Amino acid sequence: MRGSAELRFSAVFAHLALLVAYARRRGAADPEAIAAEVMAIAWRRLCDVPVDDPRPWLIATARNVLLAERRKHGRAEASLDGVDIAAEDVVSLIDLDPELDGALRRLSASEREALLLVAWEDLSPSAAAASLGISAAAFRVRLHRARRRLAADLAARRRLAPSHLAHWMEES
Amino acid sequence: MSETTVMQRLRAANPVAEVPVDAPELWQQIVTSSGDPRVEAARRRGLRGWWRSGRAHRSALLACGVLVAACGSAGVAKVTGVVDPFAIFAHDTPAQLFDASPGYESRLQPKLVAGSVRLVETFSVPRVGTVQYWTARNVKGWACSAFKLPNGEWAGTLDASSERYGFAGTVPGCHGPWITWEGPYFHYDSIWLGLAGSRPYGILYGTARTAASATEVRDLLSGATARVVQGGYFVLLIPARGRYNRIPYVHLEALDADRHVLAIAPADHITFGP
Numbered sequence: 314m315r316g317s318a319e320l321r322f323s324a325v326f327a328h329l330a331l332l333v334a335y336a337r338r339r340g341a342a343d344p345e346a347i348a349a350e351v352m353a354i355a356w357r358r359l360c361d362v363p364v365d366d367p368r369p370w371l372i373a374t375a376r377n378v379l380l381a382e383r384r385k386h387g388r389a390e391a392s393l394d395g396v397d398i399a400a401e402d403v404v405s406l407i408d409l410d411p412e413l414d415g416a417l418r419r420l421s422a423s424e425r426e427a428l429l430l431v432a433w434e435d436l437s438p439s440a441a442a443a444s445l446g447i448s449a450a451a452f453r454v455r456l457h458r459a460r461r462r463l464a465a466d467l468a469a470r471r472r473l474a475p476s477h478l479a480h481w482m483e484e485s
Numbered sequence: 486m487s488e489t490t491v492m493q494r495l496r497a498a499n500p501v502a503e504v505p506v507d508a509p510e511l512w513q514q515i516v517t518s519s520g521d522p523r524v525e526a527a528r529r530r531g532l533r534g535w536w537r538s539g540r541a542h543r544s545a546l547l548a549c550g551v552l553v554a555a556c557g558s559a560g561v562a563k564v565t566g567v568v569d570p571f572a573i574f575a576h577d578t579p580a581q582l583f584d585a586s587p588g589y590e591s592r593l594q595p596k597l598v599a600g601s602v603r604l605v606e607t608f609s610v611p612r613v614g615t616v617q618y619w620t621a622r623n624v625k626g627w628a629c630s631a632f633k634l635p636n637g638e639w640a641g642t643l644d645a646s647s648e649r650y651g652f653a654g655t656v657p658g659c660h661g662p663w664i665t666w667e668g669p670y671f672h673y674d675s676i677w678l679g680l681a682g683s684r685p686y687g688i689l690y691g692t693a694r695t696a697a698s699a700t701e702v703r704d705l706l707s708g709a710t711a712r713v714v715q716g717g718y719f720v721l722l723i724p725a726r727g728r729y730n731r732i733p734y735v736h737l738e739a740l741d742a743d744r745h746v747l748a749i750a751p752a753d754h755i756t757f758g759p
Contacts, residue, residue: 330503338499349515
């Protein structure tokens with residue numbers, strides 16, 4: 314049993330770096346511990362991990378672990394009963410340039426996560442949709458709206474900024 | 486700024502590059518812990534199919550040869566001092582068992598809170614016998630759980646013992662709240678026990694945490710009940726049902742001594758099964 318299970322798990326474990334990076338990007342205090350936790354869960358529930366592409370499952374699990382960690386530390390409110398996990402606004406992003414950081418924070422949590430899964434985790438829309446537990450069509454709509462809102466927000470800030478700052482913001 | 490430019494800018498602002506991680510120790514810790522019992526179940530189903538196939542005799546001869554070789558290797562390993570990571574827990578005290586648990590949280594091996602190890606419940610599983618439920622707390626506040634089987638072995642530490650009692654599950658181990666089902670009132674996980682040829686039981690174990698003192702936990706779907714002991718602990722036996730001997734859902738409620746409902750958990754999908 315262990316031989317075949319380990320063989321299968323090795324394909325999952327190969328994504329450890331992805332999990333460390335994901336946890337770090339989402340502001341985890343101990344990203345390596347989060348990644349290790351997710352891998353331990355994947356080993357326990359190996360039959361639940363998709364064989365073809367485990368990344369959506371791993372990221373969804375990492376998100377849950379992060380949420381649980383934050384719940385535990387009192388940074389989130391209320392229980393999860395009946396709440397869409399992806400929609401919970403508990404993600405704290407690692408330091409970014411202030412303009413982009415502000416614009417991302419003004420998005421809803423679900424829109425922000427949709428953007429970041431594609432831009433930072435490099436997931437395809439269908440993989441990102443699987444990670445969020447929604448249909449690919451719904452994800453594409455969410456991604457489109459998020460992209461449009463972010464672009465509009467950044468453009469609006471640029472119009473308000475003095476010209477030399479606008480140039481600097483464009484450069485950044 | 487166009488939407489395409491926005492995505493380019495967002496990609497360029499990625500604050501953390503993905504760099505390869507070499508973690509052989511983590512790998513070793515994880516794969517020596519209890520894995521997914523369904524992998525073993527699938528393997529058994531595969532073996533049954535294999536045995537019925539026309540190549541059975543030829544393959545059986547080959548398997549016997551491999552078995553003899555493996556037994557020889559095991560003997561050599563014993564002589565040369567190689568220790569089976571599961572066997573070392575076979576006769577330990579519960580405290581040692583939890584401290585060096587091969588269960589959920591082997592990566593950190595957090596130390597136990599002194600004096601927290603205790604036997605919280607003894608219960609009887611039909612056709613299996615009397616089983617003990619032991620718990621502990623570690624310094625991170627996580628719950629540790631272990632079950633002592635009727636033959637005195639710890640469930641999940643010896644393959645032979647687990648096989649004998651049809652055990653499946655991920656004990657012994659200490660785990661954070663996110664691994665088990667976590668709600669405002671209940672915190673539980675599950676194992677599986679049952680002899681071949683008899684109806685197996687799913688065993689929910691954990692705590693009920695209600696403002697008033699709960700005295701009983703009941704599964705609304707199966708009707709199974711369990712008493713709540715000191716500390717809010719309970720062990721609920723739910724007989725398997727259905728075509729595949731599985732328990733797809735549970736729906737727990739906690740009651741006080743006057744049979745008033747104190748808390749109800751949402752219906753929960755349980756993934757255990759033989």
